[in-house]
């Protein structure tokens with residue numbers, strides 16, 4: 743599954759571009775939310791999700807790269823988010839928030855973790871989540887180079903998920919493109935967030951999506 747990350751899109755044409763990747767077979771739209779604290783950058787808030795909701799029927803997944811995700815969950819749900827992804831780094835015990843997102847808000851829940859977090863830290867929560875997001879760059883900016891050690895981390899994650907919750911998706915995010923997507927798929931990933939490789943592609947987003955889908959299937 744390909745999840746184009748709109749962080750790399752031309753915001754003056756956002757609706758048009760989201761329609762284009764939807765038509766080209768995107769499985770979901772990845773919305774990167776940055777607060778300038780958890781990561782050294784600011785990006786977008788719930789108004790962007792609200793604006794995109796009528797533009798596409800595919801799920802909108804919100805990746806909360808923020809210090810205090812609890813403050814923003816309701817707003818994103820009201821705006822039309824389908825999946826909320828929060829970072830393990832800011833949640834000493836993620837269980838209450840995972841339960842809140844699933845039961846009270848009725849949405850899918852993902853847990854993300856940075857490249858320097860031991861993969862085993864997610865193990866106790868795997869049985870309760872829909873998606874594990876293994877960051878393959880340090881979050882904060884699009885267009886960074888994929889960290890090669892991520893492949894070993896993905897293999898570990900795949901083994902843990904096999905043992906605890908095989909239905910849990912394994913998502914990768916950061917530096918995913920033609921050179922890295924097949925290796926990530928072979929290592930166990932099944933959802934691929936791609937920003938620059940889709941919206942920055944010379945051949946245009948639709949053709950780039952087609953190439954990435956073919957490479958991930960190899």
Ligand SMILES: O=C(CO)[C@@H](O)[C@H](O)COP(=O)(O)O
Nearest residue numbers: 881882883884885917937938
């Ligand atoms: O979360 C992030 C960045 O922090 C990502 O979702 C990026 O937006 C991916 O961009 P590319 O590496 O694909 O350009």
